[in-house]
Amino acid sequence: MSSETVAKRRLSIPAAELGPGQMLGLRLGELPVVVLRTAEGELRAFVDRCVHQGARLSGGRLHGSGIDAEEVGEYRPLEGESVLKCPWHGYEYDASSGCALFDRRRRLRKVAVEQVDGQIILSA
Amino acid sequence: MSAAPRYVDTDVHERAELEDLLPYLPSVWHKYITEYGWTPERMNPYAQPTAGGLDRADAKPGDGRPAGSSLELLREQLLDEFGIQQAILTGWLSATALQEGWTEFKTALMSAYNDWQVENWLQREERLYGSIQINAWDPEAAAREIDRMAEHPRMVQVMLYIGGEPFGSPRYHPIFAAAERHGLVIGIHHSESSAPALGRHRYYAEWHTLISQVCMAQAVSLIFNGVFEKFPDLKAILIEGGFSYVPHLMWRADQQWRELRHEVPWCKRQPSRVIRENLRFASQPIEEFTSAGLLTLLDQMGSDELVCLSTDYPHWDFDSPEQSLPIGFPDELARKIFSENALATYARLPAELPLAGGARA
Numbered sequence: 377m378s379s380e381t382v383a384k385r386r387l388s389i390p391a392a393e394l395g396p397g398q399m400l401g402l403r404l405g406e407l408p409v410v411v412l413r414t415a416e417g418e419l420r421a422f423v424d425r426c427v428h429q430g431a432r433l434s435g436g437r438l439h440g441s442g443i444d445a446e447e448v449g450e451y452r453p454l455e456g457e458s459v460l461k462c463p464w465h466g467y468e469y470d471a472s473s474g475c476a477l478f479d480r481r482r483r484l485r486k487v488a489v490e491q492v493d494g495q496i497i498l499s500a
Numbered sequence: 501m502s503a504a505p506r507y508v509d510t511d512v513h514e515r516a517e518l519e520d521l522l523p524y525l526p527s528v529w530h531k532y533i534t535e536y537g538w539t540p541e542r543m544n545p546y547a548q549p550t551a552g553g554l555d556r557a558d559a560k561p562g563d564g565r566p567a568g569s570s571l572e573l574l575r576e577q578l579l580d581e582f583g584i585q586q587a588i589l590t591g592w593l594s595a596t597a598l599q600e601g602w603t604e605f606k607t608a609l610m611s612a613y614n615d616w617q618v619e620n621w622l623q624r625e626e627r628l629y630g631s632i633q634i635n636a637w638d639p640e641a642a643a644r645e646i647d648r649m650a651e652h653p654r655m656v657q658v659m660l661y662i663g664g665e666p667f668g669s670p671r672y673h674p675i676f677a678a679a680e681r682h683g684l685v686i687g688i689h690h691s692e693s694s695a696p697a698l699g700r701h702r703y704y705a706e707w708h709t710l711i712s713q714v715c716m717a718q719a720v721s722l723i724f725n726g727v728f729e730k731f732p733d734l735k736a737i738l739i740e741g742g743f744s745y746v747p748h749l750m751w752r753a754d755q756q757w758r759e760l761r762h763e764v765p766w767c768k769r770q771p772s773r774v775i776r777e778n779l780r781f782a783s784q785p786i787e788e789f790t791s792a793g794l795l796t797l798l799d800q801m802g803s804d805e806l807v808c809l810s811t812d813y814p815h816w817d818f819d820s821p822e823q824s825l826p827i828g829f830p831d832e833l834a835r836k837i838f839s840e841n842a843l844a845t846y847a848r849l850p851a852e853l854p855l856a857g858g859a860r861a
Binding site: 428429430431432435436437461462463464465466 | 549550551552556557558559788816817818819820822823824
């Protein structure tokens with residue numbers, strides 16, 4: 377990505393490159409990072425490795441809503457709860473917290489991210 | 501593991517589109533594809549609700565073609581990414597898994613597929629080995645196709661994709677005879693046509709959970725119909741069904757054999773012994789085991805020589821060779837699963853790798 381500027385364990389990209397519902401796979405030094413903006417506009421970054429077999433999550437899907445149900449046969453969208461889905465086995469994570477939806481004790485490692493003056497800045 | 505392990509991947513799906521096969525198919529059949537729109541029937545009523553459908557979401561070439569259709573991407577994401585030295589193609593299109601009927605067309609289509617596979621995959625990448633695709637609904641023609649394709653030195657297997665028929669029936673003996681004659685392994689693989697014991701349940705999650713049922717069904721059929729008594733040198737591998745069901749299968753079949761052997765008097769060996777001597781199991785889709793749990797399972801199987809690494813690339817439930825075995829699993833046993841068991845199973849798979857070219861020594 378030509379617009380990246382890379383320092384040691386620090387990286388910035390133009391904020392315009394990441395709209396709501398989008399994600400990017402980057403490297404922070406040797407560390408693979410997925411940075412995403414949820415449909416609600418939250419900015420998050422995680423180590424880009426699924427807790428299962430290490431797939432790069434940035435090659436998966438970022439859905440704008442999850443699905444829940446209280447009754448058999450119900451499909452109730454969870455608006456405003458973006459879901460990050462692994463490209464391989466489909467492990468799903470809450471895109472805000474990084475917690476696996478099937479077991480919140482299993483979670484992605486967060487990477488510090490902030491938006492300053494039109495730049496998204498990642499650091500670790 | 502100190503040095504990079506040697507990997508033999510026993511399940512890699514190359515993918516054709518039907519139009520790709522036309523140059524290899526006698527022209528009399530072309531119009532059934534190009535004008536009348538024949539396609540393989542789809543039996544499951546569900547979508548595959550994963551990130552990429554049937555395939556890994558990150559394995560699609562990006563040109564509109566399906567995952568598994570690009571040799572270049574397969575090299576990048578599988579062979580080079582993990583340092584896999586030998587990988588066995590297991591195909592996409594199998595007349596055996598489809599419903600019976602129109603045998604002439606489907607037998608011709610399988611021959612075209614085999615020629616396409618050789619020219620577009622085996623001749624272009626020497627780390628790849630092939631599987632002969634057949635139409636088992638016509639066993640005599642299938643045996644002739646096995647004889648024809650066995651002349652290619654990198655064909656190592658004959659595929660039997662599971663539809664609705666148990667393969668132990670004597671009607672399939674010509675296929676087993678041909679495979680044994682050429683030292684080819686029988687690869688048995690489920691398909692969308694494989695319904696579990698109670699038919700098609702309501703959800704894909706149920707169907708996918710129960711794939712092991714059809715694997716067990718085929719193992720039971722082969723054992724109790726005496727296939728491995730008639731063809732004692734034949735090896736079969738059950739692919740893409742995992743292997744955690746094997747101890748149950750062994751215990752259960754042994755008990756029935758002890759109690760009911762007069763009904764199947766041709767079964768001379770205890771089923772668990774037949775399994776250890778003639779059957780193998782591809783590792784994928786592997787469950788999330790602890791090391792202790794996997795060691796217990798292998799102990800219950802009574803052999804550490806039955807499980808062979810498979811990734812199932814490019815399908816959605818791909819298993820990473822580096823991540824599929826649990827942390828702390830002994831290196832010696834990992835080597836068996838990664839390569840040694842496959843090399844002992846596939847008689848036509850060279851144990852020695854070429855020193856130059858695409859394959860790595």
